[in-house]
Amino acid sequence: MAALAATAGGLLRLRAAGAEGQWRRLRGAGLLRGLLQPDSATGVAAQRRHVAHFTFQPDPEPQEYGQTQKMNLFQAVTSALDNSLAKDPTAVIFGEDVAFGGVFRCTVGLRDKYGKDRVFNTPLCEQGIVGFGIGIAVTGATAIAEIQFADYIFPAFDQIVNEAAKYRYRSGDLFNCGSLTIRAPWGCVGHGALYHSQSPEAFFAHCPGIKVVVPRSPFQAKGLLLSCIEDKNPCIFFEPKILYRAAVEQVPVEPYSIPLSQAEVIQEGSDVTLVAWGTQVHVIREVASMAQEKLGVSCEVIDLRTILPWDMDTVCKSVIKTGRLLISHEAPLTGGFASEISSTVQEECFLNLEAPISRVCGYDTPFPHIFEPFYIPDKWKCYDALRKMINY
Amino acid sequence: MAVAAAAARVWGSSRGLGQAGLLLLRRPGARGLARSLPQRQVQQHFPSLDDKPQFPGASAEFVDKLEFIQPNVISGIPVYRVMDRQGQIINPSEDPHLPQEKVLKFYKSMTLLNTMDRILYESQRQGRISFYMTNYGEEGTHVGSAAALDNTDLVFGQYREAGVLMYRDYPLELFMAQCYGNSSDLGKGRQMPVHYGCKERHFVTISSPLATQIPQAVGAAYAAKRANANRVVICYFGEGAASEGDAHAGFNFAATLECPIIFFCRNNGYAISTPTSEQYRGDGIAARGPGYGIMSIRVDGNDVFAVYNATKEARRRAVAENQPFLIEAMTYRIGHHSTSDDSSAYRSVDEVNYWDKQDHPISRLRHYLQSRGWWDEEQEKAWRKQSRKKAAWAGASAGS
Numbered sequence: 001m002a003a004l005a006a007t008a009g010g011l012l013r014l015r016a017a018g019a020e021g022q023w024r025r026l027r028g029a030g031l032l033r034g035l036l037q038p039d040s041a042t043g044v045a046a047q048r049r050h051v052a053h054f055t056f057q058p059d060p061e062p063q064e065y066g067q068t069q070k071m072n073l074f075q076a077v078t079s080a081l082d083n084s085l086a087k088d089p090t091a092v093i094f095g096e097d098v099a100f101g102g103v104f105r106c107t108v109g110l111r112d113k114y115g116k117d118r119v120f121n122t123p124l125c126e127q128g129i130v131g132f133g134i135g136i137a138v139t140g141a142t143a144i145a146e147i148q149f150a151d152y153i154f155p156a157f158d159q160i161v162n163e164a165a166k167y168r169y170r171s172g173d174l175f176n177c178g179s180l181t182i183r184a185p186w187g188c189v190g191h192g193a194l195y196h197s198q199s200p201e202a203f204f205a206h207c208p209g210i211k212v213v214v215p216r217s218p219f220q221a222k223g224l225l226l227s228c229i230e231d232k233n234p235c236i237f238f239e240p241k242i243l244y245r246a247a248v249e250q251v252p253v254e255p256y257s258i259p260l261s262q263a264e265v266i267q268e269g270s271d272v273t274l275v276a277w278g279t280q281v282h283v284i285r286e287v288a289s290m291a292q293e294k295l296g297v298s299c300e301v302i303d304l305r306t307i308l309p310w311d312m313d314t315v316c317k318s319v320i321k322t323g324r325l326l327i328s329h330e331a332p333l334t335g336g337f338a339s340e341i342s343s344t345v346q347e348e349c350f351l352n353l354e355a356p357i358s359r360v361c362g363y364d365t366p367f368p369h370i371f372e373p374f375y376i377p378d379k380w381k382c383y384d385a386l387r388k389m390i391n392y
Numbered sequence: 393m394a395v396a397a398a399a400a401r402v403w404g405s406s407r408g409l410g411q412a413g414l415l416l417l418r419r420p421g422a423r424g425l426a427r428s429l430p431q432r433q434v435q436q437h438f439p440s441l442d443d444k445p446q447f448p449g450a451s452a453e454f455v456d457k458l459e460f461i462q463p464n465v466i467s468g469i470p471v472y473r474v475m476d477r478q479g480q481i482i483n484p485s486e487d488p489h490l491p492q493e494k495v496l497k498f499y500k501s502m503t504l505l506n507t508m509d510r511i512l513y514e515s516q517r518q519g520r521i522s523f524y525m526t527n528y529g530e531e532g533t534h535v536g537s538a539a540a541l542d543n544t545d546l547v548f549g550q551y552r553e554a555g556v557l558m559y560r561d562y563p564l565e566l567f568m569a570q571c572y573g574n575s576s577d578l579g580k581g582r583q584m585p586v587h588y589g590c591k592e593r594h595f596v597t598i599s600s601p602l603a604t605q606i607p608q609a610v611g612a613a614y615a616a617k618r619a620n621a622n623r624v625v626i627c628y629f630g631e632g633a634a635s636e637g638d639a640h641a642g643f644n645f646a647a648t649l650e651c652p653i654i655f656f657c658r659n660n661g662y663a664i665s666t667p668t669s670e671q672y673r674g675d676g677i678a679a680r681g682p683g684y685g686i687m688s689i690r691v692d693g694n695d696v697f698a699v700y701n702a703t704k705e706a707r708r709r710a711v712a713e714n715q716p717f718l719i720e721a722m723t724y725r726i727g728h729h730s731t732s733d734d735s736s737a738y739r740s741v742d743e744v745n746y747w748d749k750q751d752h753p754i755s756r757l758r759h760y761l762q763s764r765g766w767w768d769e770e771q772e773k774a775w776r777k778q779s780r781k782k783a784a785w786a787g788a789s790a791g792s
Contacts, residue, residue, distance in 0.1 A: 090615070090618070090619075092614075092618070117618060118618075120649070122645060122648070122649070123641075123644045123645060123648055125640075125641045125644065125645070127607065127637055127638055127641050128607045128610075128638075128641030128642065128644065128645050130607075131604065131606070131607025131608050131610075131611065131638060131641060131642070132607045132608070132610055132611035132614070132641075132645050132649075133611060134607075134608045134611060135548075135607065135608035135609055135610055135611020135612040135613070135614070135615070136611040136612065136614060136615045137611075138596065138608060138611070138612055139546070139611075139612050139615040139616065139619070140615075141615040141618070141619070143611065155637070158601060158604065158638075159604060159607070159638075162599070162601045162604065163599060163601070163604050163608070166599070167597075169582060170579070170582050170583050170587070170597060170599060171579060171589045171596075171597035172577070172578055172579040172580035172581075172582060172589075172597075173580075174578060174579070174589050174590070174591040174597055175589060175591065175596055175597050
């Protein structure tokens, strides 16, 4: 581990040197060698998975919600679902493979506890899952639908955008499907490639009538999920899959809710505002430390939490203070949600801006497999963009 | 199943599958929800001497002759009917023996719908409303099925089921308010005409995308089952909408999740200009039901008693047995698809006239009523005058 860390450290130092040319030379064999760890027994070089591009930062143990338990993100989701089914007798959970516990173990134990009529598998059909969920919600019962990967939500796009989002409006509030929540694993995971890594929040941000939420941690996940389930509008809850096991912290056992459409300033600062959501929050947190340490720059770090409707006030208030904004997400740059934030902020805070708003995002390509480390907006890309903004 | 007779053997430990067997033997401990192991289901028994297929996916016999199943479209599923084209009961044991009052309500609902359709179609032509879709020729499918339901049964429609609302006594004023988008519209003027909805009458607001209502209806039926509501959900759609993926999704979910739902397909021969020969190549929609494990029937949609009988029995069994039923009501779309369509572009006037004159649900029922002595020319004239006046008045006030 130490050897790998040292090699990785060497790698990082080279990247920090900054010159494009040097970076290009590192790609290919040199980089790969840098990642290889010699097998101690045989001396043959064994490949190891790339180290994660972030370090999960747990929040301090919450005091105001009673007894807490150490939980990872999927356990926090299970806890939220458990609380919901206990409290609301109409609540049901359904989707592909949820009965045995789910491919990410989010529903483990729930079928045994609440019965097969409340936690059940559906056929393999996302448009059916969401349509079925809408129908349950129309009768007033609580529907919690699981889409196995956010990458597979697209067959349900018509049901979400044309039906769920518009149900209340088009009927003049005679009917609604507000008690529908759709959950889906989201974002990069190290090896997911095109179809197990996507962050499709931008597609849904363009749809009035639904809410879109992304948590950064187990504690946030449980509180936000419970809010989504209680919310009187259909909600999509994206769960960063790379955090399912990697993120562990103390989470209250009892139900609690974190308000939707409220961003959280997780670190105050005066020089630059950094905005992200989900896994990327941990990346920009580290960027903030790097900026403080290397440049003496004080960053204000904001976790947006709800993408739609998003908390413009918190972000704008921060930019008015700092004058600089950097937004980062894994999803491709063009049409990504950073573009919406950027557009609004320049409208509202134009005269406060000291530099153009910076967006550090995935490239405008499908999400690659072996090239993931190059694709994602890692801390070095973010740091680089931040430096340019400071020196503008 | 023959295999059920064989002694059950849990696969795993006796086959030396080690780890898998271990998973089966461990029980969830007291370590809390997050740590409990998924329970494996015993899927298969393995009687080694039995020569039956053991596949989990299908229950069947082996066959050693290569033969493809020929889809039967020459003589497909027969069409159930009670009355002939002249309104005479064919098989007296199938006569529902409905009281006069009820049958008159059938007739008045169908004719009032027809009258309202004429007024509103004309309103569009006069520029008073933007758009309209008539129900000509399909009144029997609406009224026969609506009459067989309880008033609280939830209805999901497509867009050509106004007769269901009419039967449930939705006032003409509200039909028209929606079409005019005036301040009386319960839908608050948000949608195009004919996108009716009524919470009080359990008629879910219509939306334009086709077949989206099908999996939704299934979800609603599932919730009704859980609530022990003794309610059925009925879901209407056309033979064109049945081609959508949502239809396939709905059918499959209804069957696997055992939902008390009636799928009611109005097969009226056309999806705008697309005839059924271009919509499907199998034996219509009814033949798809068995493929999903769904009880299915094909009925004469222009025979209001056949529609009534089939829906009544489907309702009874769907609620009692928690399973879906598929009714394919064969009918004909006499009118254009909508006011934006001129169907003479793709079908002959003769074809339309045949259905209008020779096989119309309203005239067939009128013959029945007349043969029972429950209706005559005098009453017909009076009713026509009354319903026209009523509809015209509603139209005039809606537009003012």
